Amino acid sequence: MVYLTRKEHFNAAHQVVNKNWSDEKNKAVFGKCANKNWHGHNYDLYVTVKGIPNQETGFIMNVKELSSIIKERVLEKLDHKNLNLDVPELKDKFPTTENLSVEIWKLLEPHINECKLHCIRLWETENIYTEYFGE
Numbered sequence: 541m542v543y544l545t546r547k548e549h550f551n552a553a554h555q556v557v558n559k560n561w562s563d564e565k566n567k568a569v570f571g572k573c574a575n576k577n578w579h580g581h582n583y584d585l586y587v588t589v590k591g592i593p594n595q596e597t598g599f600i601m602n603v604k605e606l607s608s609i610i611k612e613r614v615l616e617k618l619d620h621k622n623l624n625l626d627v628p629e630l631k632d633k634f635p636t637t638e639n640l641s642v643e644i645w646k647l648l649e650p651h652i653n654e655c656k657l658h659c660i661r662l663w664e665t666e667n668i669y670t671e672y673f674g675e
C-alpha cells in the first residue's frame with residue numbers, strides 16, 4: 541500500500557460560539573474564535589489517498605486529477621467563504637477545524653474512485669491541525 545498526499549490551501553472566515561452560553565463563557569472556551577465580527581484562518585489542507593500503483597502508470601491516481609477534485613468539491617465551496625453563513629454542510633454545526641475536516645472527507649470520498657481516501661489533515665494555524673480517517 542502506498543500513500544499519496546496533495547496539499548491545497550484556502551482562506552475562510554468563521555466564528556465559533558455556543559449560542560446557549562454567555563459572551564464571557566464563549567470567550568473563555570473559544571478564545572479569539574468567538575470574536576463577534578468574524579475572523580479568518582489560512583487553512584492548509586493535506587488530502588492523502590492510498591492504493592497500489594497502477595501497472596501502466598505507476599500512479600495510485602493521477603495527482604492532477606486529485607487536485608482538480610479537491611478544487612471543484614472543496615475549495616469552490618470553502619475558499620474565501622464565511623463558514624457559518626455560506627456553507628450549508630456546516631449549518632447548525634460548530635465550524636471548528638474538527639468538524640471541517642469531517643465535512644471535507646464527506647465532500648471528497650464519493651469522488652475518489654481509483655484508490656481510497658485515507659486522511660484529511662487540516663492545519664488551522666501553524667501549531668494546530670486535525671486529522672480525520674473517516675471513522
Ligand code: NI
Nearest residue numbers: 554572573581
Ligand atoms: Ni478561528
